[in-house]
Amino acid sequence: MSQRLKNIVKAGSLLALASIAFGLGAARADEIVIGASLPLSGPLAGFGSFQQWGYKRAVAEVNKAGGISIGGTKQMVILIIRDDKTDPNAAASNTETLISRDHVVAMLGSCTPALVNAGALVAERAKKPLVTGCDPLEAFKSVRKWNYVWDLFFDEPELAAAQFKALAELGAQTNKKIAIWHDNGPDGQVVGGKIWPALAKDFGYEVVQNAEFPVDNTQFTSIIGEAKSKGAEVVLVDAITPQAIAIRKQMAAAGFTPKVLNIEKGAEPVQFAEALGKLSDGILVGGYWDSSLPYPGAADLSKAFESETKLTSSQHIADSYAAAQILLDAIASAGSTDPEKINAAIAKTDKTYAVGPVKFDENHTAKLPIVSLQWQGGKTVIIWPKAAKTGEFLFPLP
């Protein structure tokens, strides 16, 4: 009998465990609950950790100031973060859980088109506002006409054009032969497949090679060999960081040194330069943010990040921090936790944040202005536009 009792207790505790698993995080009435699914493990864990920091900082600042006033009473903001393991299926299911279990009033986005889309489509259907960075605007717009999802990031055509304009203004002398290498991800196809070839023509360059590769390719021998044999002096690359590092190393090992090397996307984080050492010198990359830019709180932001985490900062802390601030500002100005009212308030956003001026257009996108950065001695300097310049253009590539 007692054995049976034990078994019943055990079965009961299993059930209880299951109910805890499904029942966590019930919100209290006097709290504003927002949520985010982020890639905190898997290949994009690096981005996720920057975003997490930016989101948490914005929420902590609001709470420190007493919270947000809803219908006359100050309420604290609770941010629930879930890990999507860099898997779109998990990003979608996390977002579903945030909405249906935690009853979030609004959400913040993940990173890269695949993950942002997965969560954003759920939010859109559930009619809950979601503010995100980290999703290039053309890729974002191509999904659908958004009603509840908002994206602040760079616009691919602007990013693609920045280096051409910079090279023209800075007077880089080359044989005008361009090799374009790009991945076949959403932004790689847009930038490398369409925009760059068109711009090259406008700026009087000849495209001698246009090579596409999948985002997990590791060998670039024949691509590099072809560019070398065709005498390209300008190489434009659109690739993620691991590939960017592989490409730079394999270029050196193949004895190929063009005069200009621009690696979009992958060459932006500090880990790129750390992994490459002096090979990173002279590489150009477009950026949408730098702590030297004259926006409120920009300089403090990267200082705070570096002192808190002992890691080197990234531009991703700025758009995530701003995305969270935009959402929190919208909740405050709506004075309500009604998703429709919050959504309407987000649409009215018009303010300069640490990431720059943000105003959403009819496609729910806000363009972050682009600067041209160059790696010099393990640090990036802004070489273009003139107004923001922090260093001289190193030419040709050492």
Added chain:
Amino acid sequence: MPDIGVALSTIVSGVLLGGMLALTALGLSIVLGVMRLVNLAHGDFVVVGAYVGLFFLKFTGVDPLLGLPVIALIVAALAIPLYRFLLAPLAERGPEAQMMTMFAVAIILENAFVLGFSADTRSIERDYATLPLTLGPVTVPLIYVIGFAIAVALILAVHWLISRTRFGRDLRASAADAQAAATLGIDVKRVQMLTFGLGAACAGVGGTLIGAAFQFGPSSGAAYLLNSLAIVVLGGLGNVLGTLFGGVTLGFLQSVGGLTLGDGYRDLVGMALFLLVLAFRPDGFLARRRS
């Protein structure tokens, strides 16, 4: 059609790289042969090797290529407890239990890498890793030549170990029939433990070479697992010299695929080849037809 210099350089690089990756595959192959285990954490052992190489250089200042024996020992020493405490108790339970346990180890390792070393992509920075070596019209990365030489030397050493030593004899007996080997008085568990350690050491050395030649991060393991599997199948399961042959063949055919279809099709060519060989010569390309 790319010019002849590009084509030759690509193919020679591919062959050298294939030989280098054969070392990584060898670790997987002997574990498969002796323990009948698809070690799903093998790719992560490669990454462990790369991190060990990176920190070895950072803390001792000694070139990781000189430290390869130490690195191999460290990785083996990390792997042997895994066998002892996680795999050995499951020996009687069929392949799924051990395979899933190693998968669990793989995800724990990946998580630990992120927590311990951040998600950053890294690379072992050495001058020789980025120098070209030119011979007439052919230019290949110097590191591929170095890596190839090291891999071939180690593969030959393992071949010697398995074909000429007492441990090798026990290993072959255990691989052929573990039960029969046990009745002959061979300590099969010990053989398996050492084999597992040896497999991890191969992965570790391969990882250091990969870390110097390319780049790696916490989740790089999966790609090397699949690549190693393809090499193992091409060369024949548990066939040491066949692994080298498999690596070189795969490298050659992938390069041809990369040249003709574009670099993006390299892996695709590899996988297609892998399946074809698996379907028509399941015991490897070199094996004689089963009677």
Added chain:
Amino acid sequence: MKTSSGLAEVGVLLAAFVLLWFAPSFAGDYGLQIAFRVLIYLTLAESWNLLAGSTGLVSLGTSCFVGLGAYVAFGLMNAFDVPLPLGLACCAVAGGALAALVSPALFRLRGLYFTVGTLALAELLRLIMVNVSAFGGASGIFLQKDPPPLPVLFHYALVVALIASLAITACARSRISVILRAVRDDEDAAAQMGVRPYRTKLGAFILSSALVAIAGGVQATKLGAIEPYGMFGLQWSIDVLSMVIIGGVGLRLGPLVGALFVVALGEALADYPEAHVAIAGVILIVLIRFAPRGVVGFVENLAPFTQKKRVAA
């Protein structure tokens, strides 16, 4: 004895089906989301069991058919505006056809080689999807029309799970089971008895793949956007294996308990982002080590009265 317990099982399944059919009216949104995930996983695990139970083959190729179903469903709905039920039927056909197509190669492989072969097949398909821009390349494709609401999708998932469960029941409780077991345990002996092992295995593989492909189609429709890395990801194959092992290999309730457990664990741990992957790994290791017959086997061992019943039977 055998047939009557089989009929009883069918009865239980149908009763559960009818009860769950009305879940949207009583289970809240969150319950329904979770139930949907459990049903999809249950379908995958039952299908895996169908193959393993009848052939002894351990597959790591689930993701291959999940992804195939997803792409077929989206392709047909986007290009020809096919209604969802027809689209899902096509998924089943495609899944079965692919299985039939690759079976001559895969069935030459015994044991481990089959496992490795299925893994390679999934990777090959993923690489094709990544490289061929007609299938959207790495960006994937979006469903152009809005997917049906959750309760409708839930019903689809429920029907697929029922079919998968009934198939398992038919295979385990009817005369087919004798044939299947003969083929699994000793193919050559079975052949001598007049059973055609190849056809039996092929049938199980086609049915199992077709079911997985439908599940993939339903899951994709719910997502509204698919791309190769998520839909052909190894995660699917691994999750299935986890479920089967956690639930209990070869036990009738194994897949259900495994699916509940894996979904619950994923749900609970996603709230602790820092180390949740590692925690899941540790739980998996401990379960494999100390509950050799899975959670179901563990509970059965604890409960002496159920054991008595088994002895009596």
